[in-house]
Amino acid sequence: MNPPAGKPRRAGQAATRRATAALAAFMLVQTVAAVFFVGDALTDLVMDPGTPHAILESLVAVVLVVGIFVGGWQLRQMLDRLRTQERALETARGDLGRVIERQFSDWSLTPAERDVGLLALKGLDVAEIAALRGAAQGTVRAQLTRIYTKAGVSGRAQFAAWFVEDLLGDPAAPGVRAAE
Numbered sequence: 001m002n003p004p005a006g007k008p009r010r011a012g013q014a015a016t017r018r019a020t021a022a023l024a025a026f027m028l029v030q031t032v033a034a035v036f037f038v039g040d041a042l043t044d045l046v047m048d049p050g051t052p053h054a055i056l057e058s059l060v061a062v063v064l065v066v067g068i069f070v071g072g073w074q075l076r077q078m079l080d081r082l083r084t085q086e087r088a089l090e091t092a093r094g095d096l097g098r099v100i101e102r103q104f105s106d107w108s109l110t111p112a113e114r115d116v117g118l119l120a121l122k123g124l125d126v127a128e129i130a131a132l133r134g135a136a137q138g139t140v141r142a143q144l145t146r147i148y149t150k151a152g153v154s155g156r157a158q159f160a161a162w163f164v165e166d167l168l169g170d171p172a173a174p175g176v177r178a179a180e
Helices: 003-047 052-106 111-121 126-131 137-153 154-168
Strands: none
Touching: 003 052, 052 111, 052 154, 111 126, 111 137, 111 154, 126 137, 137 154
16 A cells, blocks of 8 residues: 555655755856856956945955855755655654554454555545445445444544544643643
8 A cells, every 4th residue: 555655755856856956056057157246356356456346346246155155055954954854754654654553453453444444544535445445335434434433433534533643642732721
């Protein structure tokens, strides 16, 4: 059941690579423009050393160069954060998968119920699950009913929430007090 999840991840990674390449190309063009502008400012400063135009152009050139370095540094930090977040997301996906498998075992779900339960957690409706499994919709409904009974929940929302609560850690949202 995991291969379909791999395709969006690879597509997301390709999009990230394209965005990174586009930003790098933009920074390269910006650097070339800055080199041209710095050269022009230096020429003006050498030719007319004390004029306000030459001084202003030199200050602007310095700010432009500093801006390129700061932008590059921030881009680097952003890419590092993005890599860290991607690793954390991959870890969370793996941990969630293990939690789901462990809980399915604890509930003694059959292999068919496991498949149906996983597809339900992924958000597929009864008709989509039936089509994927080559089963009748009534069969899938009956399997979902058995899953919900074994899980001790009343329906799909509570079934999904059972796993989300584990991810969130604290059952109460921040700032929400439990009923006293």
